[in-house]
Amino acid sequence: MTPPPARRRRTGAPERSYPRRGSVRRAQMITTYGVGSMVAVDNESFIVTGIDSWNISEAPTIHEHRLARVLGVKAFRLPPASDDTSKDGVHVRRFPLWHSCPTCNALQYVRRFNSPPGKNECGDCDEELVPSRFVMACAKGHIADFPYWKWAHRKNRQEADSGFCGGEMRLRTSGKTASLRSVLISCTCGIPEVSMEGAFRRSALSDLKVFCSGLRPWLKDAPTESCAESPRTLQRGSSVAWQPIVKTALSIPPWSDGDISRLEPHWDALRELNADGIEIYLKALTLQENYEFSAERVIALLDAENHEDAGPDQEEGHDHAYVTLRKQEYERLITGRPESETDREDQFVCEPPRSSASSLAPYGLAGPMLVKRLREVRALKAFSRVDTLETRTDVHEAALSVAPMDWLPAMEVQGEGVFLRLDERRLDSWAESVAVAARVERIRNNHLRMLRERAQHPQSVPDSPASARMVLLHTLAHALINEWSLDGGYPAASLRERLYADDSMAGMLICTATSDSAGSLGGLVAQGEPDRLEPTLRSALIRAQWCSADPLCVESEGSGVGGINLAACHACVLLPETSCEHNNGLLDRALLIGTPEDPSIGFFSEALML
Template sequence: MGSMIAIEDQSYIVSGLDSWRVWPSDEIFEPRLQRWLGVERFQLPPADEPSSGDGIRTRRFPEWYSCGDCGSLREFRDFDSSTGTAKCDTCEKTLTPSRFVIACENGHLDDFPYFAWLHKKNAAGSADTSGGHRLSLESSGQTASLRSIVIKCSCGVRPASLEGAFDKGAMPDLGIKCRAKRPWLGRGAAETSCDAAPRTLQRGASAAWFGITRSALAIPPWSETLQQRLNRAYPALRRRVERGDREEDLLEDIEADSTLTDNGRFTPEAILAAVRRRMELLDSAPLPDPDETLIFESASTLRREEYAQLYDGTGTVSREENFECVRAGDDLIPLPFGIKRSMLVKRLREVRALESFTRVTMPDPVGGDTRRAAMAGTPPKWLPAIEVSGEGVFLAVDEERLQTWERREGPRDRARQIRLRHTANLRERAEKARPSKPTGEITSPVTPRYVFLHTLAHVLINEWSLDCGYPAAALRERLYVDKDMAGILIYTATSDSAGSLGGVVAQGEHRALHTSLEAALARTEWCSQDPPCMEAEAAGIDSLNLAACYACVLLPETSCETNNVFLDRAMLIGTPDDPLTGFFNEAH
């Protein structure tokens, strides 16, 4: 919700969650992630027929339209267009929604203030207001620049082009403030105030909506068949256990529910024990600490639980379970240098939930960004989510060798360059959000270990996309990085046919891993953009990369956890001046 979509020649905004019509059959459960995000359940986005008017609802936005023939510029409702049409009431030509909107970093969105833009730019000029104010929009078509788009008013004020409207200070310089509007929640849903400066955006610009997603893998015990069957009935059973219902009554009611018992496959006693086990696990699980020091999601509690399961693997699992992880079987062939363990994840299930969204600037990957736009008029009890089933390979790096490498000056210096720039970005954003609070305590968590593992995941995805026949966008990284964690999971990331070709698991076998890692490192040693790429002192979004570009390391954005930042291939193969900056150069 909150994103703008084009349907034929019209523009709409997806309404808030409180207007969606969702169905119990579309519920998704992932208890760990539900507790982490503080919701009761997840829902698949509904897919009703458009003519039903149910499912995901939309509202018309922007509300300002123009006529390409007569140039009239006004709100859509003022055109008196008949229901189901978008025609000019003067010339009967099709109306065009405004190409421009304004938004702020707090997620607010509003129509471009054409009237204010024109008249504030000409505040010192004279105008005859006897004829009222009727705006028109004209484009000479001579150039594609904003100078060719001119606004006029019937009051006689001097016309003004849109040149300069996209400048960062264009709106504040004219005294135009954010009105804190939230059109996805309907009229009258604006917040009381907003101190952020509005920015002009193209209606279809990527900066108009940045989703904030959270994900989790289904791991034991949650991936076990009995726990999966318990999902729908758990809330009611928990309430009965908490209020002290007699155990005999509970067991009797459970036995009568053939869906729970699977027609006798599970005993009532086992089901009740599973309920109590889930209660204990959920109640003892830690919740996010809003005051916690900034960390990457790769070091969160959810990731730590997954890391332990991926590292140790599973025993024999039934067909219905959706997590199976075993060690690669090539015991006669040693693992490549620096790799401690290779695990074949033959089955996995990931749930990805949309937690919130923001606009103008991307949310920071370390969670230091507190901007969160409202998903509904009141805090929702559920969030939209999807689930992806697939396969993957988990690699754990040799901790002892990694610690030795981390102490070298080369990796430390290169990571320090990225960390300093990231710290400056974090502090700048914090100052905007909380001007009265000191920002000196804010420090980026970027380490040589993180940059190394992140870059390693990228080069392996690029290599495996060639070996397995997958497009790189169909593979995804999942990082497990902290002082005592060093692992990466590369897995199929799409629910369409490109995510079900098979073959990724085979890349985790020792022999195949030797071949693919050597080939990946060989490609990484040379980039078609060298020497500028390797010698770059800053690259990427907000200058948060070093030696990394689309010719060597970067991936499609859907494959990367941090939007292609915190990357440096020198961490893998070294630099011409200092080969030992590269972790894998020790092998030669």
């Protein structure tokens, strides 16, 4: 007989195999279903766990040198995109834990239903359980189950009584209306049935003396934090239950060269060496990986990095570091980089149009640039809850992991765009008008009032970026995107704005980008040629002169969230929120074309008379 084969000795504990619970696109892991968000899979609900529990052994690495240094990481990783046989994946945990049975109306923790193994069913009714529609969360990102017992017993217990009655909770819907009044909660202890009406009031939970529990269920083994914030009731699928904080950057020279990405794993070692050491290191690297690098080029890159770090804005915190990123992009977009000076690996090509731009001079446009190739990296830095992300609002950033990691989830997109810049001298002269300053001051005051209402402390109220220059550029970008969506064949949701607006910048980049390596096919760049851009710009301004909601729109004293818009509505200049950097805020088309009473307010009013 053949002897049995020798048994292999186990070298370690077998990796636990978790069942697959659905899938989402990679881009959604950054913008929609990132860490801390709740995902509905069939009739179940889960919360996405922190990046320290992800399996990303097969996930590609993304390098964007400038953004990584600002965010304090070494690199970025694409969220896993794998099949059922792969070990890659994002872990999730069941949340919320309170469920109800639509047949027997039982409302309790999911583990008390005695569900069969691998199923989410009521053990008595064999009916699929329904996750709680409601959760409670605070502005610091903590989230927990809604306190159903305290809500139902709020008028039937003593102030000092913290125990439970021992009864069983019930939840049913009367069906009379679609409001919260029809969602009814009862208990077998005999209390009167109560509805969920009023649960979403700002002080509803604090009136019950329900305090934030400091729970972070998306982080494994995370300690409970002490929190003084008042929790709010939210719907599980509400947009304010999870809002991503995404930081972006364009790849610009010298870091846009495709060969530079091959050196990214070695920068930490190269920074510690002198010129001779760098040359020896590169020779060894060439023998090992069959790459050829120039020591002079590496030294020049390190010098450029030191020059960026020595900038005056770097000393004033992360906000100014992000502004510095924009200024570097602005300068490079003005300078350009012709296609003749690049190769196929280069990720940035920007050059002036072939035809003369003299036809744009009456409109105050200076030097349009055609960005024929661009790469943008979008990294998920953190997320927020409850507080709406507005322009530079000082919201709390909830962490993606228990301990800081040396990477962040991100995605890269390839595309093209058109860069436009306004004549700064003409812009400053126009902004000095009393009527222009009055309209902008109205927007600014409304925005500051909203920021004060949402600030946790009076000392932490951020300044509003609203200025005549910024509002004008922002509204012009919206008008052009709407026009190109009609004339160029691009859906408005596929175009994005990137504003460069402060005392030293007056430009905007309108781009389209996809996650495909080929990007787009040049249709947007063709729209930037002056012979096409001039009639498109004129058509956009003429279209902005009239809105179907006028005269209410143009005479508005404040519209949008917090009244931070003036003449702006969905019938004229508002865009899909994926296209706008400022959540459709800080807009006023009167600054483009003026008002019927005072056309001089419009920056382009004289050009439209020609």
